[in-house]
Amino acid sequence: MTPQHSDTAGSDSAAGRSVSVLAHPGAGRGRRRALLPALLDALGPRVRLLEADDSAGAEQACRDAVARGTAAVVAVGGDGTFHRALQAVAGTGVPLGLIPAGTGNDFAAAAGVPADPLTAAHAVAQALKTRSFRRYDLARVTAAGQPDRWFGAVLGAGFDALVNERANAMAFPRGPRRYDLAILAETLTLRPRRYTVRVDGGEPWTFDGILVAVGNTASYGGGLRMCPGADPTDGLLDVTIGAAMPRRTLLRLKPRLRAGTHVTDPLVTTLRARTIELAVAGPVVGYADGERCAPLPIAVSSVPQALTLALAENPNQRDTRASEAGR
Known part of the structure; x- marks a missing residue:
């Protein structure tokens, strides 16, 4: 993975403009x-x-900050907080800073953001x-009758989404x-x-399948x-894609998710594409970055370089050094 680097994100200097911070007080179950x-x-x-006051208000606050010309939006929390801020900055060139302070920080981990929140905050400040x-x-994500949604990590549209939907209810x-109880209930009714x-x-x-992600x-749900x-x-x-399988097979595959070795099972298929159109018989709501996203049918498309991430260079990361050498 070699991220594209830019010194000119945004159309003008950030000097004199404030940084807007979206902080989830309950992230990481309130520990931080x-x-x-x-x-x-x-x-x-x-x-x-x-x-x-709520998730919708958080998204709107980020959109308002971008409209005012904020120098950057910084998300303090987990994947849910990242997801809310993402709706405002995606495709705009406004930098997003990530300070992982949640129970799941999958996009931050994939991007090489320091896991320690204070270290990450200093890295964001240095990058800006x-x-x-x-x-x-x-x-x-495009769905009929709904505004487009963005996500950075993984969208689940099967067993995993049904677990989220049940847990939220x-x-x-x-x-x-x-x-844990939602997983048990969905497994019993698989x-x-x-x-x-x-x-x-x-x-x-x-x-016929039980899972499409x-x-x-690479990861969601905290790894x-x-x-x-x-x-x-x-x-x-x-x-x-997880094909139709009995409960015992699903339970056998679950421990392999941490290593990603489940994709070698003959009941699991993997694809790679720029655009995926996905429909299902019966009501299923897709969850992206762990957040309720849109009911199927949906179309999901990759938008290259749509996120500008504020992150100082890590001199110990080989691909970063190689990219710098090629400037």
Whole structure:
């Protein structure tokens, strides 16, 4: 993976403009809430903390900041916070800074953002000061009657999405146990669905399956490598398809997700394309970056270099050194 580098993202100088910060107070189950003042201090004196009461408000606050001409948007939280900020900055050239402080930080990990929040904050501040930006591909989701959505990591449209949907509808218990119970319930009621997939405008392919995932990066859910070959700099999307299978086979494959070795199973198919059209018999809502995205049918397309990421260079990263040498 070799990110594209740019010193000129945006049409004018960022000098004199404030940095807008979207912070999720409950990210990481609230464990890092006390870090926020130190993170804001590390980002510098011209910082504006965005206020929002809910997810929709968070997205709108980021859009408003971009419309005002903010120097950058910085997301403090996990993949959900990243996803909200992404809707405002994707395709605009406005830099996005990532400070991973959630339970899942999959895009940040794929992009090489330091895992320690304070270290990441200093890296973002340095990148904005020196205008050291990296360009990454994003995925854009189109669904009839709905505004387009962007995601950076993986979209799930099968068993994984159904687990998320069930967990979100549960009032009890709270925390990770809710997802454990949702996984158990979906496993007990596991049944294949009839999917139709069309790749790059070709002939449609219809099959019975339990899972379809579309990856811009390799992992979701805090390190589950559902699409292990996905690269957010190649202009392509990776698709992982799980065919109809009994419960015992699904349970056997689950531990292999961390290593990404599930793709070698004969019941798993992988594809790579620029555009994926996906439909299913019955109601299924796709989840992207762990967030509710859009009901199927959907079309997902790769948009090369749609994200400008504010991240100072890492001198220990080989592909970064090679890219610098080629400037």
